[in-house]
Amino acid sequence: MITAHGLIVTRGGRRILDLPSLEVARGEVLVILGPNGAGKSTLLRVLSGEMRPDAGETWLDGRKLRDWRAGELARRRAVLPQASSLGFPMAAEEVVALGRLPHAGHSSRAADIRAIEGAMRQAGVQALARRGYGTLSGGEQQRVQLARVLAQLEGLPRGDCVLFLDEPTSALDLPHQHAILAVTSSLAAAGMAVIAVLHDLALAAHFADRVLLIADGCRVAEGVPEETLTPDHVEQAYRMRIRRVHDAQGGRFLLVPETKAQADGSAGDPRRPQYREHAGP
Amino acid sequence: MSATTATLPRAPGISRGGALLLLAGLAAGAGIMALGTGAMRIPPAGVLRELLAPIGLTTAVDGAEGAIIWTLRVPRTLLAMLAGAVLGLSGAVMQGLFRNPLADPGLLGVSAGAALGAVFMIVMGLALLPEAMRPHATAAGAFAGALVVTLLVLRVAQHEGRVLIASMLLAGIVFNALAGAGTSALIFAANDLQLRDILFWTMGSCAAATPAILVATLAAALPLLIAAPFLTRGLNALILGEREASTLGIPIERLKWGAVLLVTLAVGAVVAAVGMIGFVGIVAPHLARLLRGADHRWVLPASALIGAALLPLADAAARVLVAPAELPIGLLTALLGGPFFLILLLRQRFAVDGR
Numbered sequence: 318m319i320t321a322h323g324l325i326v327t328r329g330g331r332r333i334l335d336l337p338s339l340e341v342a343r344g345e346v347l348v349i350l351g352p353n354g355a356g357k358s359t360l361l362r363v364l365s366g367e368m369r370p371d372a373g374e375t376w377l378d379g380r381k382l383r384d385w386r387a388g389e390l391a392r393r394r395a396v397l398p399q400a401s402s403l404g405f406p407m408a409a410e411e412v413v414a415l416g417r418l419p420h421a422g423h424s425s426r427a428a429d430i431r432a433i434e435g436a437m438r439q440a441g442v443q444a445l446a447r448r449g450y451g452t453l454s455g456g457e458q459q460r461v462q463l464a465r466v467l468a469q470l471e472g473l474p475r476g477d478c479v480l481f482l483d484e485p486t487s488a489l490d491l492p493h494q495h496a497i498l499a500v501t502s503s504l505a506a507a508g509m510a511v512i513a514v515l516h517d518l519a520l521a522a523h524f525a526d527r528v529l530l531i532a533d534g535c536r537v538a539e540g541v542p543e544e545t546l547t548p549d550h551v552e553q554a555y556r557m558r559i560r561r562v563h564d565a566q567g568g569r570f571l572l573v574p575e576t577k578a579q580a581d582g583s584a585g586d587p588r589r590p591q592y593r594e595h596a597g598p
Numbered sequence: 599m600s601a602t603t604a605t606l607p608r609a610p611g612i613s614r615g616g617a618l619l620l621l622a623g624l625a626a627g628a629g630i631m632a633l634g635t636g637a638m639r640i641p642p643a644g645v646l647r648e649l650l651a652p653i654g655l656t657t658a659v660d661g662a663e664g665a666i667i668w669t670l671r672v673p674r675t676l677l678a679m680l681a682g683a684v685l686g687l688s689g690a691v692m693q694g695l696f697r698n699p700l701a702d703p704g705l706l707g708v709s710a711g712a713a714l715g716a717v718f719m720i721v722m723g724l725a726l727l728p729e730a731m732r733p734h735a736t737a738a739g740a741f742a743g744a745l746v747v748t749l750l751v752l753r754v755a756q757h758e759g760r761v762l763i764a765s766m767l768l769a770g771i772v773f774n775a776l777a778g779a780g781t782s783a784l785i786f787a788a789n790d791l792q793l794r795d796i797l798f799w800t801m802g803s804c805a806a807a808t809p810a811i812l813v814a815t816l817a818a819a820l821p822l823l824i825a826a827p828f829l830t831r832g833l834n835a836l837i838l839g840e841r842e843a844s845t846l847g848i849p850i851e852r853l854k855w856g857a858v859l860l861v862t863l864a865v866g867a868v869v870a871a872v873g874m875i876g877f878v879g880i881v882a883p884h885l886a887r888l889l890r891g892a893d894h895r896w897v898l899p900a901s902a903l904i905g906a907a908l909l910p911l912a913d914a915a916a917r918v919l920v921a922p923a924e925l926p927i928g929l930l931t932a933l934l935g936g937p938f939f940l941i942l943l944l945r946q947r948f949a950v951d952g953r
Contacts, residue, residue, distance in 0.1 A: 365845065367841065367844060367845060387844070387847040387848070387849055388847040389847075390847060391845065391846050391847030392847075394845075395845065396841075396842075396845040398839075398841055398842065401838065401839045401841075401842065403837050403838065404694070404697030404698070404836060404837045404838075404839075404892075405694075405697075405699065405837055405887065405892035406887075406891075406892060407837060407891065407892050407893075408891075411891070411892075411893065412838070415834060415835060415837070415838055415846070416846070418831055418834065418835055418846045418847070418848070419846055419847040421831060465838075469846065
């Protein structure tokens with residue numbers, strides 16, 4: 318569905334992204350992980366066509382992204398950024414309706430209304446329809462934005478669509494995080510490709526089919542979460558030692574920072590710079 | 599700037615289309631009232647009779663009244679309506695573009711540039727020009743000044759092919775100050791007679807309306823009036839933010855360039871024709887949003903119609919309040935618009951505090 322080759326982005330003389338290749342298939346959930354400033358959002362913007370790389374090329378459906386017209390692209394891929402405020406007060410349903418803008422002239426009024434209602438149902442925000450967007454909580458606002466993005470892709474074959482999520486859950490509490498990722502998982506199950514930047518390693522491990530771990534703009538590891546999010550890979554990316562804690566019931570795992578006591582136990586290891594000064598005699 | 603009201607203005611009953619018709623009726627009524635107002639009062643029925651006479655629906659009223667309506671008041675009232683429509687519409691477009699309810703075309707240096715051009719013509723230009731070119735020289739200078747300053751602002755705000763809204767704001771402040779300094783320097787050099795001209799130009803007036811000025815202003819405003827319906831999609835998407843709008847397929851850079859150029863052309867011509875008339879560009883879109891929400895498919899036409907209703911009324915008031923003298927219309931709009939705007943601001947603050 319999405320293929321990228323030789324992506325390079327340079328800013329201020331510094332190479333902030335250098336990725337030789339990447340591929341995302343229909344129905345797949347790819348989660349991009351890495352520390353702050355690793356180039357996650359840059360990569361997402363390049364893949365979504367919001368930003369042109371300095372070198373390299375991205376294809377959507379075998380066609381170069383820059384050959385897609387903006388309106389055409391907007392009927393295939395949607396982007397959910399971090400929660401944002403509105404320029405002017407609007408009702409939640411008006412915000413969702415803005416998702417239908419790319420379909421003006423391509424979709425009937427009845428289809429638009431169906432799409433808006435369907436999207437609001439999926440995102441679980443029907444009850445908020447007439448509320449002012451500015452009066453909603455951060456989590457509710459983000460779910461309304463999710464509905465807006467779903468409305469944009471509603472009525473299209475799921476297998477043709479790509480959904481980008483740029484740190485969509487950073488400011489949200491646990492139920493809202495899971496609500497948003499559960500909706501996107503179900504879309505992926507129906508064939509949609511989903512590419513997300515997340516901060517929470519455990520959340521990523523839970524939802525991703527595949528994770529891409531990057532640091533300083535380069536790939537550190539890529540693959541299924543189980544094999545990719547190993548203590549060594551994570552330390553390489555984040556310069557911090559972690560442990561994996563397995564959930565006895567679900568077969569899932571959590572990633573937790575090593576405590577000082579654990580680190581002291583293996584004092585002298587040069588791979589643990591932040592603990593070294595405490596690890597004296 | 600996010601929502602401050604819990605329930606959004608969405609009055610029951612008439613639809614947006616109906617509300618627009620109502621506003622159009624209001625503007626037409628204001629125009630008819632303005633046509634009947636002045637040293638010689640003519641009742642609305644008389645005005646209507648006279649207006650419909652040329653197409654054979656009625657018989658004309660007596661000669662003097664007819665002459666006053668057609669030669670003096672029709673150009674003037676139409677110019678006031680056109681100016682009001684352009685100022686209201688441009689205010690709405692700029693506010694949408696800047697995602698800020700306080701934005702107006704003046705931010706880009708349109709007014710300051712026009713003032714510089716007009717004052718330059720009054721102080722330096724008129725003496726140099728041949729007699730035949732003098733009547734419209736001030737207006738031409740104002741129009742040119744508005745275009746030049748705004749294009750400079752746009753040029754400076756452009757970086758790597760993108761126009762940054764924040765840079766546009768900063769560049770606007772810089773060029774506003776520079777144009778203001780230039781204007782002050784010219785005023786310093788002006789003689790008493792020129793100072794009087796400058797003063798009156800600054801305060802704005804529709805008194806100079808002639809068919810030629812009306813046609814020239816309409817020609818410059820037409821591109822904006824025609825393009826406005828095509829701006830609504832982009833401006834609506836911009837409510838979400840620039841990034842969101844571009845992922846919705848809106849060509850943001852084209853929208854910014856196009857909107858700013860259209861607004862500059864139209865407002866430059868309006869300021870050249872009637873001088874500086876403040877507050878219409880801010881008050882009209884605010885009223886529109888209060889009535890039926892922020893959707894630009896409503897806000898743009900409603901702002902234009904509210905402006906077209908407000909200015910002829912202000913112009914009529916300017917003519918009669920201190921008759922036989924005439925008040926500058928800019929003074930009236932500021933006098934009425936200022937307190938109105940203050941009330942809006944205070945209400946908004948209370949709404950925020952009251953949450």
